[in-house]
Amino acid sequence: MIKKYKDVEDSKVVLSELMLPSHSNFSGKIHGGYILFLMDQIAFACASKHSSTYCVTASVDTVDFLNPIDVGDLITLKSSINYVGRTSMVVGIRVESENIKTGEIKHCNSSYFTMVAKDDKGVGMRVPGLIINSNDEVRRFLKSVKRIEMKRQRQKEFDDEDFSHDSYLSDLENYNVKIELKEKN
Numbered sequence: 001m002i003k004k005y006k007d008v009e010d011s012k013v014v015l016s017e018l019m020l021p022s023h024s025n026f027s028g029k030i031h032g033g034y035i036l037f038l039m040d041q042i043a044f045a046c047a048s049k050h051s052s053t054y055c056v057t058a059s060v061d062t063v064d065f066l067n068p069i070d071v072g073d074l075i076t077l078k079s080s081i082n083y084v085g086r087t088s089m090v091v092g093i094r095v096e097s098e099n100i101k102t103g104e105i106k107h108c109n110s111s112y113f114t115m116v117a118k119d120d121k122g123v124g125m126r127v128p129g130l131i132i133n134s135n136d137e138v139r140r141f142l143k144s145v146k147r148i149e150m151k152r153q154r155q156k157e158f159d160d161e162d163f164s165h166d167s168y169l170s171d172l173e174n175y176n177v178k179i180e181l182k183e184k185n
């Protein structure tokens, strides 16, 4: 029977991988795209575990690469469900690298992937609710709610249909742009 609510613990996924030379760029650092690939994989695993079905990636929140990762580092990705909606889930991911010889651990990046649960016909499927039972889990849930609200607000404010530059031109004065409008709005 599909559970109505699930614990955050039930779907946590951890993935560790040694960084090989084949994943590096010309300066011996690991490609950001490869890290994103691993993040997408772990988000998929975590969301699929929570929803007990396969999921698709709907959106990826900002990924700031805080520290480079070297060939030979052991990276560890930790994921957990931060938020659930009706068919969507926000998976929080933290990536750390460890220098095998010195044991030094660095925080490389954190990001939030929105995953949507699908049934066998590709239709969105309702996901179990989330049991949140720690201060951190409450904080992460509320932070996701805030990010979703901010994204909606941003999309609404800069919607193609309604956008008019008139009220924004003065905001651009302090930026590295030269305004040469060719069309009248």
Ligand SMILES: CC(C)(COP(=O)(O)OP(=O)(O)OC[C@H]1O[C@@H](n2cnc3c(N)ncnc32)[C@H](O)[C@@H]1OP(=O)(O)O)[C@@H](O)C(=O)NCCC(=O)NCCS
Pocket (backbone or CB within 6 Å): 056, 057, 058, 059, 084, 085, 086, 087, 088, 089, 114, 116, 124
């Ligand atoms: C993402 C996708 C499932 C949304 O489908 P849709 O028909 O627009 O569905 P809805 O508008 O009903 O949204 C479904 C849920 O996804 C959420 N969602 C949709 N687009 C989103 C986005 N860009 N960011 C965050 N959440 C999003 C909605 O808020 C909704 O959440 P809820 O059910 O928890 O309330 C659909 O656009 C899709 O399949 N995209 C391709 C996914 C894919 O192939 N990913 C791999 C990339 S190659």
